[in-house]
Amino acid sequence: MSLTDRSQGAAGAPATPPPGGRRSGPTVADIVRALTAGPLPVRVRGYDGSAIGPADAGITLSIRSERGLSYLLTAPGDLGMARAYVSGDLDLEGVHPGDPYEALQVLKDVRVRPPALTEGLALARGLGWERLVPPPAPPQEALPRWKRILGGLRHSRSRDSSAILHHYDVSNAFYEKVLGPSMTYTCAVFRSPDDTLEQAQATKYDLVAGKLALRPGMRLLDVGCGWGGMVRHAAREYGVKALGVTLSRAQAQWAQAAIEREGLSELAEVRHLDYRDAPREQFDVVSSIGLTEHVGVRNYPSYFGFLRDRLRPEGRLLNHCITRADNRAPHRSGAFIDRYVFPDGELAGPGRVIGEIHDAGLEVHHEENLRQHYALTLAAWCRNLVRHWDFCVSEVGTATARVWGLYMAGSRLAFERNGIQLHQVLATRNGPDAVSGYPLRPDWLP
Structure with a gap:
């Protein structure tokens, strides 16, 4: 699907445009549509006002900032989502943050797909390459494994x-x-x-x-x-x-x-x-x-x-x-x-x-x-x-x-x-x- 075709969301569900009409570059809804396959079981709402997924979904993922989107794009999978969620740049509306079990039950059915090469390049150009530079991780995050060697070998007493x-x-x-x-x-x-x-x-x-x-x-x-x-x-x-x-x-x-x-x-x-x-x-x-x-x-x-x-x-x-x-x-x-x-x-x-x-x-x-x-x-x-x-x-x-x-x-x-x-x-x-x-x-x- 072309990134310039914004009339339909995943599996034909309408994608809500941002307030004030069309903007240059892809919206959050465009990006979600490009990176997922099949119908979305949740509503996704972007900081730019765009939205995609069922309007009556019980769970809404609210991407609240450009930093949150960058977390999701630069660390696909559970790490990117965790960074955005922990930092407050992503909210799971419809569940309590102390027990997001129902949201995770639904999210397990989201099918993520890599975009085709031409689609991916168009997406990157539209976003701006700076958006694909990982933001600093939240302070609650431990160092990656390869950096922990400074604290000793894995399972040494000090580490x-x-x-x-x-x-x-x-x-x-x-x-x-x-x-x-x-x-x-x-x-x-x-x-x-x-x-x-x-x-x-x-x-x-x-x-x-x-x-x-x-x-x-x-x-x-x-x-x-x-x-x-x-x-x-x-x-x-x-x-x-x-x-x-x-x-x-x-x-x-x-x-x-x-x-x-x-x-x-x-x-x-x-x-x-x-x-x-x-x-x-x-x-x-x-x-x-x-x-x-x-x-x-x-x-x-x-x-x-x-x-x-x-x-x-x-x-x-x-x-x-x-x-x-x-x-x-x-x-x-x-x-x-x-x-x-x-x-x-x-x-x-x-x-x-x-x-x-x-x-x-x-x-x-x-x-x-x-x-x-x-x-x-x-x-x-x-x-x-x-x-x-x-x-x-x-x-x-x-x-x-x-x-x-x-x-x-x-x-x-x-x-x-x-x-x-x-x-x-x-x-x-x-x-x-x-x-x-x-x-x-x-x-x-x-």
């Missing part, structure tokens, strides 16, 4: 510390509102979709405790312990002496204060440590709930070897982590997640995770996929963000709050569509003569 600081040391008060009283930033387990988030998080901790067969007097090491949810639950509910380690100083400070507030100091402790610096002694059980995503796939052998060495013979390991849906998918995350959420985060398929646990000298006894539970968990976190939006914005700023809404709603959609999964894997370090201490049937089941 891992910077990545954790980027995501977790945002604001404990912000996390209290989003995560709720349990301060648990991992997948909950729902007996019913009607369960509250707090009920589901307690069920998750009880499930982990059951799989590890926790009993009074046992010693637990929880690596990547976050705000100490598992540590406190194990000490309070099972009389276990629990040590948690986290690379986030803010998490460790909050967790230790919570331990003291709950009167658990004789049983529970959280230290600000890299998991690789955890005490070199053997524990009865080890839990890793949400850490595997941060260690790097190439480091799985040393990671699971480290966890094996922290277990006494017949001790149990519970590894709980997000995975790809299969073993062929790339390990590295997409641009938005890598730049705005989890720098250097990597995911493997469930087969790779289980294989690496076996190869580290542990024996896997049970595996469980909690994919649907994580979708429910993320929906609950989004509801919390919406409910406390004004407070969260006052605490971390509108841009960071928008990052979280976009990230959690998008992740919910990915879990629902089986793009990613959540697997719990239970294994033992066997003693002499392959004695595992594991019963003939799972001892946490009725």
Whole structure:
């Protein structure tokens, strides 16, 4: 379609011209029409007054500035959209910024197409080449991977510390509102979709405790312990002496204060440590709930070897982590997640995770996929963000709050569509003569 033919929008839908008649160069509606195929499921409105897509669409994408358009054009895909949205140059009208799930559901059906060469050149000349120079990224964006080498090699101690600081040391008060009283930033387990988030998080901790067969007097090491949810639950509910380690100083400070507030100091402790610096002694059980995503796939052998060495013979390991849906998918995350959420985060398929646990000298006894539970968990976190939006914005700023809404709603959609999964894997370090201490049937089941 010629860029000068402005009478029709995508799939014949009328494109609204800008106020005051035709302008020189393509309008925002022209550009959208040139770069999409098929009918648009949303309305797109430009800062120039042009619009395209169904007038009665429930969702409207409002491109509010030339900078927003440049973000979209110079970084196609989720990164460009994230930059425009986070900076406030793109609005998703019809949804709350704390939970843009419904907008993302619709946007997944937008079909983007590269223009033909002649059409693309005409588009570029009409826009002006300066429009195709990337604007500076929002300050919430981490450096691209190739620039992070200045902070150390990927998954070195210094670079891992910077990545954790980027995501977790945002604001404990912000996390209290989003995560709720349990301060648990991992997948909950729902007996019913009607369960509250707090009920589901307690069920998750009880499930982990059951799989590890926790009993009074046992010693637990929880690596990547976050705000100490598992540590406190194990000490309070099972009389276990629990040590948690986290690379986030803010998490460790909050967790230790919570331990003291709950009167658990004789049983529970959280230290600000890299998991690789955890005490070199053997524990009865080890839990890793949400850490595997941060260690790097190439480091799985040393990671699971480290966890094996922290277990006494017949001790149990519970590894709980997000995975790809299969073993062929790339390990590295997409641009938005890598730049705005989890720098250097990597995911493997469930087969790779289980294989690496076996190869580290542990024996896997049970595996469980909690994919649907994580979708429910993320929906609950989004509801919390919406409910406390004004407070969260006052605490971390509108841009960071928008990052979280976009990230959690998008992740919910990915879990629902089986793009990613959540697997719990239970294994033992066997003693002499392959004695595992594991019963003939799972001892946490009725």
